Amino acid sequence: MTTTPAVASRRIHVPLPDRGYLVHIGPGVRHSLAEVVAGIGARRVAVVTARPPEWTPDPGVPSLVVPARDGERDKSLAWVEELCARFAEFGLSRSDAVVSCGGGTTTDAVGLAAALYHRGVPVIHLPTSLLAQVDASVGGKTAVNLPQGKNLVGAYWQPSAVLCDTDYLQTLPPRELTNGLGEIARCHFIGAGDLRGLPLHEQIAASVALKASVVAADERDAGPRHLLNYGHTLGHALERATDFALRHGEAVAVGTVFAGRLAGALGRIGTARVMEHTAVVEGYGLPVRLPAEVHTAALISLMRLDKKATDGLTFVLDGPRGAELVRDVPEHVVAATLEAMPREPGGHA
Numbered sequence: 037m038t039t040t041p042a043v044a045s046r047r048i049h050v051p052l053p054d055r056g057y058l059v060h061i062g063p064g065v066r067h068s069l070a071e072v073v074a075g076i077g078a079r080r081v082a083v084v085t086a087r088p089p090e091w092t093p094d095p096g097v098p099s100l101v102v103p104a105r106d107g108e109r110d111k112s113l114a115w116v117e118e119l120c121a122r123f124a125e126f127g128l129s130r131s132d133a134v135v136s137c138g139g140g141t142t143t144d145a146v147g148l149a150a151a152l153y154h155r156g157v158p159v160i161h162l163p164t165s166l167l168a169q170v171d172a173s174v175g176g177k178t179a180v181n182l183p184q185g186k187n188l189v190g191a192y193w194q195p196s197a198v199l200c201d202t203d204y205l206q207t208l209p210p211r212e213l214t215n216g217l218g219e220i221a222r223c224h225f226i227g228a229g230d231l232r233g234l235p236l237h238e239q240i241a242a243s244v245a246l247k248a249s250v251v252a253a254d255e256r257d258a259g260p261r262h263l264l265n266y267g268h269t270l271g272h273a274l275e276r277a278t279d280f281a282l283r284h285g286e287a288v289a290v291g292t293v294f295a296g297r298l299a300g301a302l303g304r305i306g307t308a309r310v311m312e313h314t315a316v317v318e319g320y321g322l323p324v325r326l327p328a329e330v331h332t333a334a335l336i337s338l339m340r341l342d343k344k345a346t347d348g349l350t351f352v353l354d355g356p357r358g359a360e361l362v363r364d365v366p367e368h369v370v371a372a373t374l375e376a377m378p379r380e381p382g383g384h385a
C-alpha cells in the first residue's frame with residue numbers, strides 16, 4: 037500500500053451547472069474521503085466496497101460497510117435492490133451519502149443505487165481500476181445489465197466527487213492495466229493530443245479533463261458525447277462476438293485501429309493518419325488485430341445494433357474537422373475494411 041508523495045495530485049473540475057464536481061487524481065487521494073464527506077455535509081455514509089478493509093478509506097463519519105464484488109454478474113437490478121434495502125436498514129437519509137469503491141461495474145451499480153434510493157442521494161466514487169478512473173466513474177452514467185443486454189437500465193446521476201487514487205493501480209494484474217489503456221489510447225484521436233510518454237497520472241488527468249469538457253457540453257448523450265465512443269462501435273461488437281474473452285479496452289483498441297482504416301477508406305484522412313492509429317494503439321501495448329475466429333458478417337450484424345445507430349451503420353470517425361459521428365456508412369466499405377484488417381494467427385480466409 038505505497039504512496040508516492042513526490043507526485044502531486046491533480047484536480048479536474050467537471051463544470052456542470054449546479055452539479056459541478058472535482059475529480060482528484062494521484063497517489064493517496066483516497067485518504068481525502070473524510071474531507072470530501074465533510075465538505076458535502078453528510079453525517080453518515082454507506083460505503084459499498086469491492087476492496088479489502090485496508091484499501092477502503094475511513095469516511096470520517098459513522099458508516100455502514102457493504103462488501104461488493106467487481107464483475108458483470110453483480111451489475112444487476114437484484115444487487116441494486118439489495119443495496120437500497122441495506123441503506124434503508126441502516127437508516128440512510130437524503131442528507132447522508134453513498135461511497136463506491138471498486139472497478140467500473142461497482143461504480144456503475146452503486147451509482148444507480150444512489151440515483152434511486154430516496155430518489156437520489158449524493159455518491160462519491162473511488163474507482164480502483166484504470167478503466168473506471170479514466171472513464172466509468174466520471175460523467176454520471178450509471179447502469180446495470182438485464183439478461184437481454186448490458187447497461188439497459190440506468191440513470192444519469194453525477195457524483196459529488198471522484199477520488200482516482202493511483203495507488204490502487206499498483207494492485208492490478210497487468211492485463212487489467214492494459215485494458216484501461218485502451219480508453220486512454222482513443223483519447224489521442226478525440227482531442228487529448230499525444231499523451232504517450234507522459235507519466236500515467238498525467239495521462240489519466242488529461243483523459244479525465246477531455247471527458248469533463250465533453251460531458252459539460254452534452255451531459256445526456258445527445259450529440260458531442262458520442263465522441264467518447266471512438267473505436268467503440270467495433271469494440272462493443274468484438275466484445276460480444278468473443279463472448280467477452282476480449283476485454284473492453286482491448287476491443288476498443290482494435291476498434292480504434294479499425295476506425296482509422298475506415299476513415300481512410302472513406303477518404304476522410306490520409307495514409308499517415310491511418311497509420312498513426314496503429315502506432316498509437318501498439319505503443320500502448322494493446323492489440324491491433326482482429327481475433328482469429330470472428331466473422332465479418334457477424335461483426336456487421338452486431339454493429340447495426342450499436343446505440344448510436346438509429347438506422348444503418350454509424351461510427352465516430354476522424355476527418356478534416358476532427359472526429360465526428362458519421363451515419364449510413366456503406367456496408368460494402370465496412371466489410372472490405374474489416375476483411376483487410378490484420379488478424380491473429382489462425383483466422384478465416
Ligand code: GLY
Pocket residue numbers: 171172174175177257261264265
Ligand atoms: N463511456 C462513455 C460515456 O461516458 O459517455
